Amino acid sequence: GAVVSQHPSRVICKSGTSVKIECRSLDFQATTMFWYRQFPKQSLMLMATSNEGSKATYEQGVEKDKFLINHASLTLSTLTVTSAHPEDSSFYICSASLAGVYEQYFGPGTRLTVT
Amino acid sequence: GDSVTQMEGPVTLSEEAFLTINCTYTATGYPSLFWYVQYPGEGLQLLLKATKADDKGSNKGFEATYRKETTSFHLEKGSVQVSDSAVYFCALSDLSYIPTFGRGTSLIVHP
Numbered sequence: 705g706a707v708v709s710q711h712p713s714r715v716i717c718k719s720g721t722s723v724k725i726e727c728r729s730l731d732f733q734a735t736t737m738f739w740y741r742q743f744p745k746q747s748l749m750l751m752a753t754s755n756e757g758s759k760a761t762y763e764q765g766v767e768k769d770k771f772l773i774n775h776a777s778l779t780l781s782t783l784t785v786t787s788a789h790p791e792d793s794s795f796y797i798c799s800a801s802l803a804g805v806y807e808q809y810f811g812p813g814t815r816l817t818v819t
Numbered sequence: 820g821d822s823v824t825q826m827e828g829p830v831t832l833s834e835e836a837f838l839t840i841n842c843t844y845t846a847t848g849y850p851s852l853f854w855y856v857q858y859p860g861e862g863l864q865l866l867l868k869a870t871k872a873d874d875k876g877s878n879k880g881f882e883a884t885y886r887k888e889t890t891s892f893h894l895e896k897g898s899v900q901v902s903d904s905a906v907y908f909c910a911l912s913d914l915s916y917i918p919t920f921g922r923g924t925s926l927i928v929h930p
Contacts (some may be wrong), residue, residue, distance in 0.1 A: 738917075806918075
C-alpha cells in the first residue's frame, strides 16, 4: 500500500518552454503533498507543501510564479515548471502523506533536463 | 527552527562490516524520527521510524533508537551487504507535519 507515482520519469525540454510533472497517490487519499528538488550531492530541498483544494505554501526562495503547483484532488498534484531554463535541470521528487500521519510516501522522481 | 545533522559521506565499507551513520537533531517538542533510503535513480523509501523517546525502529537488519537525552537517532546495521549501497536520509516531523531532512549520507559497500 501507500504507492506514489510520478510522470514522466524523465523529460527533456527546450529553454523557454513549460513542463508539467504529475504526482499521484495510487491507493490512498493524500491530504498533503510535498514537492522537493534534489541537487547534486544528494541534498533535498523542500519547494512547497500543498493541500487539496488550497493554494500551495512555498518555501522561502522558491518562485511561485515559476513553479506552479496545483493539488486539484486528493490523489493528484502537479508541478509545472514555466519558462524553463538550464538551471532548472534537476531531479524533482514528490511525496504524499495521510492526515495525522507523520511519515511520507515518495514518488520515484522525475529527471528534468532543460537544453 | 528544526534541523537534522548527519555525518558526511561517503561511508565506504567492505561487505559484512558494521555500519553506523550518525544523526542528531534539533527540535522543539517531541518529533517523530525517520530514516529513509534512496537507491540510485529512485525516490526515497521509508526504512524505519520511531515516534517517541527510547523507541527502536528496525527493518531489514537496520536499527535506530530515539535518544532524547542526546537528541540522536543513529542508524546501525551489524553486517552490510553490497545491496545496501544507497543514500540514507535522517528526517524528523513535528506537529506541523512538515518534514526536515538531513543532507543524506552515501553508503558504498564493496564485495
